C-alpha cells in the first residue's frame with residue numbers, strides 16, 4: 001500500500017514514528033510489511049495467539065516491531081487486540097498448524113491477557129515475539145485496522161527451514 005497510496009506512506013514513514021521505532025529497535029528501522037486487517041461484522045474470524053516473528057524469515061530474536069492502528073473503534077466485541085504483557089521476553093515459542101499458524105492454546109498464559117481497546121486512530125506498538133491475537137467478532141460493527149512491521153535495517157534474511165527449526169513443532173516431540 002505504501003508504494004501506491006500516499007496517505008498510507010505518510011503514516012508508515014512519519015518522522016516521529018520512525019524516531020520512536022529507532023529507539024525501540026536500537027537502530028534504523030526498515031518497513032518491510034504493510035497490511036489492511038479487516039474483521040467484518042458478525043462473521044469476523046479469530047486470529048489465534050501467535051508471535052509475529054514466527055511468520056518472518058529473520059533471525060528469531062530480531063527486534064521486529066509491529067504498529068497496529070485502529071481505523072474503527074476496536075473493542076473486545078468486534079475483535080480488538082489481546083496481548084500478554086512481557087511475553088516477548090520468553091523468546092520464540094513453538095507454533096502449531098491448528099486453527100491457524102499459532103501457539104497452542106494450552107501454552108498461553110491467557111489469564112494474564114490484557115485487552116487493548118482502541119479509538120479510531122489509536123495505536124498499539126509491540127515486539128515481534130509478544131503473544132497476541134484477536135477474538136472472533138459477532139458484533140454488528142466492523143473493525144478495520146492498518147498494520148506495519150519494521151525490522152532493523154540490514155538484518156540478515158534466513159531460510160524458511162531455519163525459521164521452522166525454531167518455531168515449528170516438527171521433530172520436537174511436542175503436542176498441542
Ligand SMILES: O=C(O)CCC(=O)C(=O)O
Pocket residue numbers: 037039047052079132133134145147
Ligand atoms: O488484526 C487482527 O485481527 C490480527 C492482527 C495480527 O495479530 C497479525 O496480523 O499478526
